[in-house]
Amino acid sequence: MQLMNEQIKKYFKSKLEDSLDVKYQELYFLGQNVELIYINSICDTDKIQELVVKPFFEIQDIRKFETYLKSLQSYQEFEDMEKALKEVLRGGLVLLTCKSVHILSLKNYVSEGVKKAEVETTIQGPQMALSDDxxxxxxxxxxxxxxxxxxxxxxxxxxxxxxxxxxxxxxxxxxxxxxxxxxxxxxxxxxxxxxxxxxxxxxxxxxxxxxxxxxxxxxxxxxxxxxxxxxxxxxxxxxxxxxxxxxxxAVFYDFMSSMEDLYQPFWVGKFLVSLRYLGLFISLTLPGAYVAITAYNPEIFKVQLALGVAGSRASVPYPAFLEVIFMLVMMELLTEASIRLPKSIGSTATTVGGLILGQAATEAGLVSNIMIIIVSAVAISNFIIPINEMSFAMRVVKYIILVVSTLGGTIGLIVSLFALIAYLVSLDSFGQPYLRLFMNEAKGK
Incomplete structure (x- = not known):
């Protein structure tokens, strides 16, 4: 039996490697010993102490101790090493004596104090978020x-x-x-x-x-x-x-994907991903395109639309570039205010502030009506990006594209987009091409 125990220990050590939370514990008392194998991060260590360690020192007889183990509700018969490994990976404990092998299911599933995901929310998926522990x-x-x-x-x-x-x-x-x-x-x-x-x-x-x-x-x-x-x-x-x-x-695609994509039907998930890329394109190009076309190439618009834009801007005393910058900066300030204010009043204060500001600015002739539509579309499109870090980066990039479009018109807009793509291609994340559209699901695939 001792040979079998050594084989079991060797098997577990070869499979579980040297992970920090894998424990191999030995108990000695009056010439008798048992060995415990478990993963302490998912195994209830309090139950191990109460149901295994204390009784071992109190019973003082290995045969009676084995009989006691078999009387426990969590006890399972040992069948083979593969099934024993599966039990350990699910919070079980393998106990080796000089004569036999025993398995106890002592799973510790953390439920108290687990927070819900607030930054990356999903409708149908799991709601658990990481904690400070x-x-x-x-x-x-x-x-x-x-x-x-x-x-x-x-x-x-x-x-x-x-x-x-x-x-x-x-x-x-x-x-x-x-x-x-x-x-x-x-x-x-x-x-x-x-x-x-x-x-x-x-x-x-x-x-x-x-x-x-x-x-x-x-x-x-x-x-x-x-x-x-x-x-x-x-x-x-x-x-x-x-x-x-x-x-x-992490590559660019990772920042544009949400866990919700996996929990929806296939084509719904693909539609949501496409919608995010469309929102990204709108967020980046709409301000620059408005300035470039209005200031340099109004002939791109149909006559009715060109006249509508011109009529909307008739009372605005300064160029389209300053109009766009003014509204985008005010939108950024409202966004930051919504983050800093208490949650109970943050959304209400910024919504009311945005409505009042937009209406007052339009009536005062500081911005055109169409500018309010463009800024609202840009803000909504920017918030559709699921990972905040990428959303923040794109908020900055749209200003760069806006400046280049102001200086170069539609040509500047196109050049800035090509420059952005070239810059993304030049990036890498620990050797992985950054603009790679899809990461492999596993190494070697």
């Missing part, structure tokens, strides 16, 4: 990703803050060169940075291209998105005290 986060990820190749490693970042950093990945699917690159970056940050307190701050430290406008690593609060990205061979970083994780590498 790393162990709770690992628990939720383990319950969504039952694979023995899931590895959890611990580091410490910030020479002063000294916060724990969890590195989570699937060893079978991750690209070893990317993983090594990430660990090298982490080691550089450990020695050079005193304070690291959030995933966003850590993202800036990891960014290979200094001062890049577009995010090349994704920050998410959703547990299901974390599990999905791990299955695609990506690496997830979680910092102690921060309810967000950092997913890397």
């Amino acid at each position: 790393l162990q709770q986060n690992i628990n939720m990820i383990r319950h969504r990703y039952h694979q023995p190749s899931l590895i959890v490693e611990k580091e410490e970042v910030g020479s002063v803050s000294a916060l724990e950093l969890m590195i989570v990945y699937d060893k079978k699917k991750v690209d070893e060169s990317i993983l090594k690159n990430i660990k090298d970056k982490i080691n550089e940050i450990k020695s050079s940075k005193e304070m690291v307190q959030s995933a966003g701050e850590f993202q800036r430290l990891l960014t290979p291209q200094e001062r890049t406008l577009f995010p090349v690593h994704m920050i998410t609060e959703r547990v299901d998105r974390v599990a999905l990205n791990i299955s695609q061979g990506k690496v997830v970083l979680m910092i102690e005290g921060a309810p967000f994780s950092l997913v890397l590498p």
Whole structure:
């Protein structure tokens, strides 16, 4: 039997690798010993202490102890090593004695204190969000990703803050060169940075291209998105005290996709993705196109539309460029105000403020009626981007395109769009082309 126990331990160690939360515990008393194998992030350690450890020292007889184990409701017969591994991955405990093997189901599923996703919301999908507690986060990820190749490693970042950093990945699917690159970056940050307190701050430290406008690593609060990205061979970083994780590498398509796409019918999901790209195009080009056509090429409009635009702008005393800039900046201020104000009054105050401002500005002849429509369309289109980091980046880019369009007209608009695409093509995220439309679902596919 001792030989079989050694084979079981060797099997588990080969399958579970050296993950931080995998425990191999031995208990000795009066010449008798038992060995425990479990994953402490999804196994109820209080029940282990109460149902296994204390009775072992109190009963003092290995045969009586085995009889006691079989009387427990959570007890399961050992059939083979593969099924035992599956039980461990779901919160079970394997107990090895000198004569037999026992399995106890002691799953610990965290439900209290789990927050709902507020930044990346879905209608039909799971609502769980990551928390400030790393162990709770690992628990939720383990319950969504039952694979023995899931590895959890611990580091410490910030020479002063000294916060724990969890590195989570699937060893079978991750690209070893990317993983090594990430660990090298982490080691550089450990020695050079005193304070690291959030995933966003850590993202800036990891960014290979200094001062890049577009995010090349994704920050998410959703547990299901974390599990999905791990299955695609990506690496997830979680910092102690921060309810967000950092997913890397990340390409442009990742920032335009929502978990809702997976929970809707196929064609509905594709329609939603197409709608986001349409909204992105409108948000980027509409202000610049309005200025370029109004100031340089009004002949592009049909006669009726050109006359309507001209009549709307008849009372506006300054160029279209200043009109657009004024309204876009006011919209940005309203957006920031809605974020900073208390939630109970934020949406109401900014909605009422926007309506009053738009109506008053139109009646005073400061902006045209069509400008109100354009700014509203731009604001709505910008908010359709599911990941905030990309939304913020596009809010900045539209001003660059607007300036170039003001200077060069429609030619400037086209040139700025080509320049944007060229810039995105030049970016990469740990070796992955940034403008790659679809990430492979798994390594090697």
